Amino acid sequence: MEGILFPHGVPEGRESLSAYRSRGGYEALGKALQASPKELIKIVSDAGLRGRGGAGFPTGKKWQFTREAPEQPRYLIVNGGEDEPGSKKDRVLLENLPHLVLEGAILGAYAIGATKIYLYINAQYDAATQSINDAIAEAKNAGYLGKNILGRGFDLDIEVTAAPHNYVAGEDTAVIEVIEGKKAWPRQKPPFPVTVGLFGKPTLVNNVETLANVAPIALRGADWYGKFGTTESSGTMIFSLNDDVNRPGVYELPFGTPLRYLIEECGGGMKNGKKIKAIMPAAPSSAFLPADKIDTPLDPNSMRDAGSALGCGVVRLIPKGTCIVEEVLKISEFFTAESCGQCPACRMETSTLTMMLKKVQAGQGGQPILEQFGKILAFNKGKGFCSLIGMPGPPIESALKLFPADFAAHLTTGNCPEN
């Protein structure tokens, strides 16, 4: 089946404005501006589009909340912070399909009545930033941005901001802080950005991939979109595979495609013919799945039923012969390092978990130490300004449940059973 974002496979180079237009580019904008913003929000809601930034919030609903916020002006932020280890989907979209992203953002801005778009792009993405800047210039020339867009009296300004290279800087309220010129510290919520966001004004923050879906939906309609995916999760999602498979890359697949298809058909199976020990469908913060769940469909509900999550689609495979204690220690160290440090609970949780895992790895503490993991996680659940505090839990708890032998071996011998 053809894709929505990559109708002809992952594009090799950057798509020019003329190439984009020759396949219907900016027709959705022309069409939408003939109708009311309300109608556009309805199409996106009917399509069932959900956020691809990790939380899967219904996009139409978020647009409506922002539209209904009484304050003016309103802003739209395109979140291309993308600092999730191994994620590259937003970079590919920004770099190769800049007009697809831009048209989606302009449509979103029209829907919510925004006067300005902020494109927030990972500071390390030089080519993507260049590509988007060129696209902005082209779009302005063509009358898709600026004053009186397509003669319909809609004015829209746009600005590019560099996203600092740290994980929390992609959290929506941290994004807002950075654009305001402050450090990337998430804000306490509520209020949510849809009512009190950038400079205190209603702000829509959407992921790059979410917005890239908007122009195709607006052009072809909710029914067409619903032909992709499952009844509960329509559409496609871009998955990122990394060095653990033979063919690393990004792959767009309809929701509901079996995980096995992604790993074997797209990724060409595990490198060096290794066998799978565990699968992490949303690295680094999802629960591990055992290898026998390889036929789980790639959609949020099926993943939840299988005991994990889909997140933003960075699928990691843990080969047999890998010590799971060491894997979760690395993950825990990542969250300890990335915790912004403003919430005492998050600091305590992440640093204590890492220290405990180090003890387990070194064979200290005995069985009682294992019982403390769940207590620390339960105690800190829901605390902290952002959801990072909840991220180390699923990997650690699933590892304890699925691979108790690895932990036991470390505790009794101080050595890894897999080495």
Place this chain on the structure above:
Amino acid sequence: MTELQKRIDDKGLTDVEVKSYMCFGACQEGPNIVLYPEKNWYAKVKVEDLDEITEHLAGGPHVQRLDTIDSSLKELIYQLLDTGVM
């Protein structure tokens, strides 16, 4: 810390060790002093409070006014200390 150590030395308390610890998750309530293994937690401690705390260590009364930390956090941290995790 040096102030506390000085008072303890002055009192001649030889079985008390003063040391800094990793984060207990209550820095907003700090500075914190946890007496362990007897499990007393004093928060928002000021230099003026140290005499009373030293008294307590020497067998004096519990300093109720500084005992403000949420009991569930206390319980968690005491457990971690008990299992030797911290």
